[in-house]
Amino acid sequence: MSYFLTEEQELMRGIAREFAKCEIAPVAKQLDVTGEFPWDWIKKCAELNFLGVSIPEEYGGAGADCLSECVIIEEIAKESGSLALIIDAHTSLGCMPLLFEGTEEQKQKYLVPAAKGEKLMSFGLTEPGAGSDAGGTKTTAVLDGDEWVINGSKCWITNIGAADTYIITAKTDPEKGNRGISAFIIEKGTPGFEVGKFEKKMGLNNSATGELFFRNCRIPKENLIGKLNKGFPLFLKGLDEGRIAISAMAVGMAQGALDRAVAYAKERVQFGRPISQFQAIAFYLAEMAMQIEVARTMLYRVAKMRDEGLPYTKEAAMLKLFSSEMCCWVCDKAVQIHGGNGYSREFDVERFMRDAKLLTIGEGTSEVCKLVISGHVLA
Known part of the structure; x- marks a missing residue:
């Protein structure tokens, strides 16, 4: 179904599909085992x-x-x-704060090379004591002359090590809580800025995730993004963007799992016939396809709302909640349809099931999305 996409959008879809089939698919399984960062794909x-x-x-x-x-x-x-997550973290979370609130000088220095793919971006919000409670940020930024002095740490940050530019949040007025948080640009290699351990994750093994440390890290005064103490609404706006992107990731992964389940069900023979001919399996496939179509329709609608400049915070939370939970369910059923083979790393659905779980946690857990939605419903 075209979903009334423009000719240009259909062209982009075709280019992305060919790239995925010809260059990602042949080595995705191998790279998942090695866990190496996919620089060739990024290039x-x-x-x-x-x-x-x-x-x-x-x-x-x-x-x-x-x-x-x-x-x-x-x-x-x-x-x-x-790879989908790497792109999401780079574009939606990394680039967008600069596009929204960056000065012209900041855009030319950081956004232009990022958009060209010359440098990768990363967004640092989560901390050991500030996950869903983002307002609990402990990292601080103190102005000392013409420099900001950053102290603190971040965890579960995507694209660490690989990224050249990091957008991070820090308390500039600790007494004000959420209203005392600001956003800053920190370049890789800045003295006092270190990349910590890389997490050994359940899935998404080619996405670099881990810790950042700031120990009296000095950055220029002009590396403040937007207005002082206005970082909280800025990263909330960025999360709305991210929730659309991660939902696109969820729809794509679910479709990939369904495609593999359909192919397997047609080939696998039990009791003298392909298992796709058994109603139990056929009904699973029907429900999987239905859930994906619902999520995709909602995804395109919310993306259009964003493009039209309409408010979409509530809808982005709904989309992210539904699509992420849907993807986990679809991947689980894809494994079930594969039976014992689905539990083997020889089959892609095992990787998809592991990768899918992050979708219900990152960029707002399912529970946080429900808080956002209920807040709008009850307003």
Whole structure:
């Protein structure tokens, strides 16, 4: 189904699909085992302008819309959740704060090379004591002359080590709680800034995730993004963007799992016939397809709302909640349809099931999304 995509969007989908099938699929299983960062994929994404799809052309991007970015992430996620997550963290979480509130100088220095794919971005919000409670940030930034002095730590940060530029949050007025948080730009290699341990995760093994440490890390005064003490609403806005992107990832992964389950069900013979001919299996496949279509329709709608400049915080939370839970369910059923083979790393659905779980946790847990939704419903 075209979903009334424009000719340009269909072209982007086709390019992304060919890239995923020809260059990601053949080595995705092997890379999942080694856990190496997929630099070859990143380089190709840069060449295809996938790392700056929704960034205006004046800042090095393709100048396309959010929906275009969604169809690209969706196609890539059919083969690799890791690469889809890398792109999400780079574009939605890393680039967007600069596009929203960055000065012209900051955009030219950091956003342009990021949109061109010359440098990767990372977004540092989560801390050991501040996960869902993002307002509990303990990292501090104190102005000392013409420099900000950053002290603290971050954890579960995507693209660590690989990224050249980090957008981080820190308390600039601890007495004000959420209203005392600001956002800053920190470059890789800045004295006092260190990358800590890399997490050994259940899935998404090609996505680098781990800790960041700041010990009297000094950055220029002009590395403040937006207004002082206005970082909290800025990263909430960025999370709305991220929830659309991670939902595209969920739809793509679920579709990839369904495609593999359908192919297996047609080939696997038990009791003298393909298992797809048994109603129990056929009904599983029908429900999986239905759930994916519902999520995809909602994804495209919310992306269009964003592109039209409409408020979409509630809808983004609904989308993220539904699509992430849907993806976990679909991947679980894909494994079930494969039977014992589904539990083997020889079959992709095992990797998809492991990768899917992060979707219900990152960029707002399912429970936090319910808080956001209920807050709007009860307002």
